[in-house]
Amino acid sequence: MSLDAHVVVDRGSFAVDVPLRVPSGGVLALLGPNGAGKTTTLRALAGLLPMTRGHVVLDGTTLADDRIHVPAESRPVGVVFQDYLLFPTMSARDNVAFGLRASGTDRAAALARADQLLDRFELGGHADVRPAKLSGGQAQRVALARALAVSPRLLLLDEPLAALDAGTRMTVRADLRTHLDAFDGATVLVTHDPLDALVLADQLVVIEGGRVVQSGTPAEVARAPRTDYVARLVGLNLLLGLADGSRVALADQVSLTVAGQHHGPVYLALRPSAISLFAEQPHGSPRNSWPGRVRSLESRGDTIRAAVDGPPNVLVDLTAAAVAELRLVPGAPVWCAVKATEVDVYPV
Amino acid sequence: MTSRQLHPRRGGRLPAGLLVPAGIGVAFLLLPLLALLIRAPWRHLFGLLSGHDVLTPLRLSLETASMATVASLILGVPMAWVLARLEFPGRGLLRALVTVPLVLPPVVGGVALLLGFGRSGVIGRWLYDAFGLSLPFTTTAVVIAETFVALPFLVISVEGSLRALDPRFDEAAATLGASRWYAFTRVTLPMLAPGIGAGAVLCWARALGEFGATITFAGNFPGTTQTMPLTVYLALQDNPDGAIALSLVLLAVSIAILALLRERWLRA
Amino acid sequence: MRRRLLLALSVACTVTTTACGSSSSSRSSSAGATGPVVVSAAASLKESFTALAGRFEATHPGVKVTLNFGGSDSLAAQITGGAAVDVFAAASSKTMATVTDAKDGLGAPVTFVRNELEIAVPPSNPAHVATLADTTRAGVKLVICAPTVPCGAAATSAYGAANLTAKPVSLEQDVKSVLTKVELNEADAGLVYQTDVKAAGDKVTGIAFPEAAQAIATYPIVAVKSGKNPAAAAAFIGYVLSSTGAAVLSAAGFLKP
Numbered sequence: 001m002s003l004d005a006h007v008v009v010d011r012g013s014f015a016v017d018v019p020l021r022v023p024s025g026g027v028l029a030l031l032g033p034n035g036a037g038k039t040t041t042l043r044a045l046a047g048l049l050p051m052t053r054g055h056v057v058l059d060g061t062t063l064a065d066d067r068i069h070v071p072a073e074s075r076p077v078g079v080v081f082q083d084y085l086l087f088p089t090m091s092a093r094d095n096v097a098f099g100l101r102a103s104g105t106d107r108a109a110a111l112a113r114a115d116q117l118l119d120r121f122e123l124g125g126h127a128d129v130r131p132a133k134l135s136g137g138q139a140q141r142v143a144l145a146r147a148l149a150v151s152p153r154l155l156l157l158d159e160p161l162a163a164l165d166a167g168t169r170m171t172v173r174a175d176l177r178t179h180l181d182a183f184d185g186a187t188v189l190v191t192h193d194p195l196d197a198l199v200l201a202d203q204l205v206v207i208e209g210g211r212v213v214q215s216g217t218p219a220e221v222a223r224a225p226r227t228d229y230v231a232r233l234v235g236l237n238l239l240l241g242l243a244d245g246s247r248v249a250l251a252d253q254v255s256l257t258v259a260g261q262h263h264g265p266v267y268l269a270l271r272p273s274a275i276s277l278f279a280e281q282p283h284g285s286p287r288n289s290w291p292g293r294v295r296s297l298e299s300r301g302d303t304i305r306a307a308v309d310g311p312p313n314v315l316v317d318l319t320a321a322a323v324a325e326l327r328l329v330p331g332a333p334v335w336c337a338v339k340a341t342e343v344d345v346y347p348v
Numbered sequence: 349m350t351s352r353q354l355h356p357r358r359g360g361r362l363p364a365g366l367l368v369p370a371g372i373g374v375a376f377l378l379l380p381l382l383a384l385l386i387r388a389p390w391r392h393l394f395g396l397l398s399g400h401d402v403l404t405p406l407r408l409s410l411e412t413a414s415m416a417t418v419a420s421l422i423l424g425v426p427m428a429w430v431l432a433r434l435e436f437p438g439r440g441l442l443r444a445l446v447t448v449p450l451v452l453p454p455v456v457g458g459v460a461l462l463l464g465f466g467r468s469g470v471i472g473r474w475l476y477d478a479f480g481l482s483l484p485f486t487t488t489a490v491v492i493a494e495t496f497v498a499l500p501f502l503v504i505s506v507e508g509s510l511r512a513l514d515p516r517f518d519e520a521a522a523t524l525g526a527s528r529w530y531a532f533t534r535v536t537l538p539m540l541a542p543g544i545g546a547g548a549v550l551c552w553a554r555a556l557g558e559f560g561a562t563i564t565f566a567g568n569f570p571g572t573t574q575t576m577p578l579t580v581y582l583a584l585q586d587n588p589d590g591a592i593a594l595s596l597v598l599l600a601v602s603i604a605i606l607a608l609l610r611e612r613w614l615r616a
Numbered sequence: 617m618r619r620r621l622l623l624a625l626s627v628a629c630t631v632t633t634t635a636c637g638s639s640s641s642s643r644s645s646s647a648g649a650t651g652p653v654v655v656s657a658a659a660s661l662k663e664s665f666t667a668l669a670g671r672f673e674a675t676h677p678g679v680k681v682t683l684n685f686g687g688s689d690s691l692a693a694q695i696t697g698g699a700a701v702d703v704f705a706a707a708s709s710k711t712m713a714t715v716t717d718a719k720d721g722l723g724a725p726v727t728f729v730r731n732e733l734e735i736a737v738p739p740s741n742p743a744h745v746a747t748l749a750d751t752t753r754a755g756v757k758l759v760i761c762a763p764t765v766p767c768g769a770a771a772t773s774a775y776g777a778a779n780l781t782a783k784p785v786s787l788e789q790d791v792k793s794v795l796t797k798v799e800l801n802e803a804d805a806g807l808v809y810q811t812d813v814k815a816a817g818d819k820v821t822g823i824a825f826p827e828a829a830q831a832i833a834t835y836p837i838v839a840v841k842s843g844k845n846p847a848a849a850a851a852f853i854g855y856v857l858s859s860t861g862a863a864v865l866s867a868a869g870f871l872k873p
Contacts, residue, residue, distance in 0.1 A: 048519050072522040085520040089538035098534070099524035150525055468801040484802050485757065485785035567786025567797075568762065574787075582789075585689045586714075586764050 002026070002186040003154055006054040007044045009037075016040050016210040022186035022203065024059075029201035029218070030190045033229050037210040038190040042156050045188060046079050047072035058186075059153050075154075078147030082159040084139050086131035092118065092142045093127040099150035117145040121179075136164045137172050144179060155180075157189035161196060173199050194222065194233045206230055224346045226267060237270040237314045243345065252311040257287040257340045265348040272305060272317040274342035278335040279326055289337040294328050308336055381599070388596055389589045396593040401570070402579075406597060409556055409576040412487065416494035416555040417548055420502045423495075424551075425544065428506035433515070443507075450500045457496055458564025465492065465565075489566035490573050494555035501554055502547040509543025549606060556602065649851035650678035654700065654843065656691040657683065658707035658766065658835065659790040660731060660808075663815040664868040665705070671864070672855050679848050687765040687790035688712075695720050695840055702843030703852055705835060707731070707791075708766030712836040722846065725836035728856055729870035732832055733770055734810040735823040736798045743804035748825040751805045752780050759794050759803040762787035766833055767794070771807040773831035795820065809833070811869040834873070 002024035009016040016037035022028045030038045043049040045056055047063065047070060055065040058077075063070045078099075086095050093114045100110035118127050121141040131139055140160065147155060160176060161169045177200055180187055191197055197204050198218045206214040206221065206229070214226045225231040231238030241248040241255070243262035249255045256268065276282075282289055292308040299305075304323050306316045314336065318328075326334065389396065431443050449457055465472040467482045475481045483489045513536065521531035537544075559577040566573040568582075576598050583591035657665045662685050669681035684691070684701070688711035695701050696718045704721075705728070706712040712725050737745050743756045751758045752775075760782065761768030768787065775782045785803070788794045795812050797803040799819045813822030837856060839849040855861050866872070 046523055048522070072519070073525050073527060075523075077523060079520070079523040081516065081520060085514075085516055087517065087520075087535055087539075089541075098521070098526070102521070102524055102526035102530050102534075146524065462800065462802065466800060466802050482757070482802075563789075567759070568788065569784065569786050572785075582762065582764070585687075585693045 003045075003056075003058055003188070005045060005056040007041045007056070008051055008053040009040055009044055009049065010052040014040075014210065016044075016207075018205070018207060018210075018212055020045075020188065020205065022188060024186060025184055026203060027180050027187040027189065027201045028203040028205060029197035030188060030205050030207060031192065031194065031197050031230075031233075032207035033192070036207045038207055039158060040210075041207070042079075042158055042188065042190050045154065046077050046156055047075045076150075076152050077154045077156060078150060078152035080140075080143045080147050080155075080157045080160055082162055084131075084143040084163070086134075086139060086142055086146070088131055091128045091130055092123060092134065092138075095131065095142055096146045096149050098146065103150065113149060114145075117149055118142075121145050135168075137168045140164065140172060141175070144176075148179075148183070153185040155183060155185055155187040157187065159190055159192070161191075161193065176200060194218075194230075198222065224267065224344070225269065226348070231269065235272065237272065237275075237312075239268040239270070239312050240348070241266060241268060246340070248345070250312055254290060254311050256312075256338075256343065258343045258345050259341045260345065262345050262347070266345050267348060269344040269346075270314060270338055270342065272315045275314055275316045275336055275338045277306070277308070277316055277318060277322070277326060277328070278337060281335050282337050284337075287340045288343070289335055292334055292336050294330055294332045294334060296330055297323065297328065308334060310336065384592065384595060384599065388592055392589065393593055393596075396590050397597065402594060402597060404571050405574055405576045405579040405594075406601070408487070408490075408571065408574070409598075410601070412490045412494055412575060413552050413555040415491045416498055417502075417552045419491065419495045420499045420551045420555075421544070421548060424499055424502035424547070425506055427503050428510055431503070432507045432510035446503050447500050449497050450504075454497055454558060454560030455564055456560075458493060458561035461489075461493060461496060461561060461565040465489075484565060485567045485569065485573060487566075487572055490562055490575060493561040493565045494558045497558050497561055498551040498554040501550040502544075505547030505550060506540065506543055509540050509547075512543075513539055553602060553606065556598075649676055649848040651845050651848060652680045652682060653702045653845045653848035653852055654682045654684065655703040655705070655852060656695065656699075656701045656840075657685055657703075657705040658688045658691070659685045659792045660707055660767065660811055661685070661705055661835070662792065664811070664865050664870070667868075668856060668861055668864050671860065672852060675855075676848075676851065679851070681852065685790075685792075687761070689714070689764045689766075690789065695842070698842065700842050700844055701840045702845050702849035703837065704840050705837040705856070706766065707833050707835055708769060709834055709836060710769065711766055712838065715838065715840070720841050722839040722841050722843075722849075725838040726853070726857065727834050727836050727873040728861075729835045729865050729873055730832050731809045731811055731835065731870055733767070733774055733807055733825075733828040734813050735825060736795060736806045736808045736813050736816070736820040737804065737823060738798055738801045739818065739821055740801075741821060742801070745805045746823065748774065748778050748827055749780060751807070752782055754783075757802070757804040758782060758784045759786045759788060759797045759806045760784045761791055761794055761807070762789060765790060767791040767807065767809060770831040770833050774807070774825075774827045777830040778827040809869075814869040832871070835870075 003020065003022040006019045007016060018037065018041050020028060030041060032038050040049065044051050050069055051064055053066070056063040062068065063075050087098065093111060096117055097110040097114035100113060101107065115127060118124055121144070123138060123141055126134065126138060134142065161173055164172055173196065180200060189200060201218055204216060204218045204221050205212055206227065208227060208229055214221055214230060221230060222234040225234055225236060225238055228238055239250055241250040243264060243266045245261050246258055247255055248258055248266060248268060258268065290310050292310045295307040295309050297304055297306050303317045304320055306318060306328060308314055308316055316336065328334065427446065431439065462469065462484065464470050465483050467476050467484065472483060483492065517535050518531050521535045557577055559581065562573070562575060563578055568574050568578055576594065580591050580594045580598065583594055655665065665683060669683055673679055673681055688706040688708060691704065692706065692711045692714035695704055695715050704715055715721050716725060735745060735748065735751060745751055745756065750756065760771045763769055763772055791808050791812055794806040795808050795816055798806040799816065810822060813820055837853055839846060839853060843849050
């Protein structure tokens with residue numbers, strides 16, 4: 001194990017309790033809504049925040065436990081901050097060389113290494129440029145180079161792509177993947193974008209309210225979300241119910257029929273594209289139908305996403321033509337239907 | 349009904365009502381300076397200046413103002429740091445005390461300095477008894493008086509800059525392995541430089557023009573304590589043209605230094 | 617026209633009074649004196665003129681005297697600069713000449729008192745000063761008036777007469793500032809007038825010195841043209857020159873003119 005940590009930070013109104021294990025070369029993504037405690041966890045790992053309890057052990061060396069707290073400047077940890085925090089009075093080269101100079105490396109050697117890294121990140125021509133004159137993508141790479149220059153054993157990235165516009169984000173994400181693959185230490189990255197997690201990470205930990213609610217590979221989590229937040233993130237409808245055979249009882253005396261036999265508490269995942277809307281109660285093969293009222297309509301490129309209140313409340317994807325045909329407006333009554341085979345069931 | 353409208357400039361509608369007081373304000377500040385230039389005895393200027401030993405008070409003023417600025421920097425930057433970054437009970441009170449010399453009439457400051465650091469003063473008495481050191485009537489007293497009135501300018505300016513500075517840069521430096529001192533000198537100070545520069549310029553200008561506290565605490569003697577403002581004041585009694593000539597010199601020196609420093613320090 | 621006549625009459629009366637000695641009382645020249653009157657006087661006249669002004673107001677109801685003290689040179693500069701002053705009493709003819717040369721005086725100045733210098737030392741006399749020569753000793757903190765101020769000019773004359781070189785640590789703007797430095801024990805010795813030493817009571821100790829007789833200060837008084845109340849100005853001057861005025865001034869230590 002490269003990183004073995006259990007971060008517990010108790011601040012009265014806000015508590016974080018997150019165990020993490022990352023192998024060398026591995027990338028773990030911390031996903032969660034705002035205020036979940038992701039940045040707090042990251043800051044604790046960096047040594048910028050004292051922990052109430054727990055431990056941080058990196059490559060066998062204890063950085064923090066009940067007795068000791070190694071300060072940030074003594075930890076072999078590199079951090080890329082959300083807004084990069086590149087030192088504005090220094091050139092890109094001096095920024096990258098900063099960590100080496102701070103630990104005593106002589107000027108010539110530090111600058112040479114900085115140039116080397118900048119070349120690797122394809123920023124050789126920008127070595128003398130000040131951060132204010134760099135584009136978002138360039139600044140992000142300088143920040144990464146700066147963090148890597150001191151050869152850390154743990155790399156922490158706080159929303160690394162959040163400050164970039166959508167177009168740049170795609171290319172930078174791909175580049176970042178390459179760099180993270182080349183990094184032989186452990187990486188923990190914080191994000192609220194599931195795409196970042198899917199592309200960059202081999203391990204995903206979902207935090208809500210300071211606690212881990214789900215973990216696994218990104219694909220596993222996306223396929224079987226266990227919280228509303230993750231479900232919405234990956235674009236699924238998530239319902240919780242009690243299964244008895246092929247019938248699952250949901251809240252508000254509603255029940256749905258599913259394929260297969262299940263028992264006990266289960267999650268039901270319905271893709272928005274798997275639900276159909278009708279003006280009247282449909283008769284046909286769909287086993288599941290219920291009346292509802294349209295709450296809102298949202299245009300998403302070629303499709304319209306309708307929020308329909310049942311119960312159960314679901315999101316439904318439709319074409320614009322269908323919306324017009326059904327004369328759907330907020331408040332309009334509709335019938336929802338979904339085939340039993342289209343409902344994913346998995347135990348809680 | 350046609351009404352005359354001011355054309356919007358850069359997207360803003362300019363209320364005509366603001367132009368008049370603004371214009372009056374500019375005239376108010378510029379006219380006296382222009383009057384100085386107009387009424388200057390240009391023809392006799394050289395004679396007046398060489399006849400009136402200008403170099404001695406000018407050099408004294410420049411030296412004492414510079415020393416006062418250095419003293420203010422040494423004391424003021426740490427003070428600003430404490431006020432901006434350290435949390436302690438009574439911080440608000442300390443800040444209020446630091447700004448008192450700003451609003452205190454300089455002569456009152458001079459009196460206070462005399463009572464504190466004079467030969468019979470609260471602390472001065474101890475200095476005199478222990479070291480035979482008497483501060484009034486010395487050039488050191490001039491520097492002390494000037495520092496007393498000018499230090500708050502520096503502290504306020506630097507404190508403002510420190511507050512505007514994102515403390516997370518310190519954190520970034522820490523994660524890169526920098527000690528607190530290294531981060532302060534290599535990251536914080538360079539970012540503070542414009543604020544410190546602006547504060548130092550204000551401080552220097554205030555020190556150069558100081559009169560009330562100087563004449564009360566340090567006294568008045570050519571070469572030792574008679575700074576330029578004192579010289580101008582005295583010359584006004586019996587030699588108005590000489591006073592105007594000296595004023596011109598002071599004005600020219602002030603403008604020159606301000607122009608030079610502004611460019612260098614406020615380029616960022 | 618009537619005002620001018622009245623003024624001429626007042627001035628004539630004043631001159632007559634002085635020439636004939638101090639037998640006439642102040643009442644004869646105060647006809648019509650009322651309202652505010654501004655008097656600029658040398659700093660050394662502070663205590664005596666304050667007392668005189670009080671008595672003047674008591675005997676001339678309706679008159680309000682505003683006193684303005686300072687170094688005679690700066691007072692003169694104020695007058696030539698246009699300050700609306702009714703009466704000017706200087707501590708030297710030189711500073712009075714500044715006003716009369718600029719034709720700002722009304723009539724001729726009249727000398728009303730004289731003053732003599734004295735060395736003032738703090739009661740503890742830390743530098744053990746006893747003579748004028750002692751004040752020039754190395755290490756003695758001597759404070760005198762600036763040469764442009766009458767008491768400074770007088771001090772320079774005194775040192776010159778004694779063939780001594782004074783090395784003051786500060787040149788003050790008026791005699792009261794010198795006195796203050798001595799009172800606060802910041803100066804070891806200061807050259808002030810004997811009237812100032814008297815007025816300071818036990819806050820300073822005075823040391824007379826023979827050379828002072830060669831640097832006597834003469835105090836002229838004049839009405840000022842820019843004044844707004846010439847009648848009251850004339851009345852005040854008359855009062856100063858009267859026997860009552862002379863008595864107050866003598867009591868303060870001034871020498872007769």
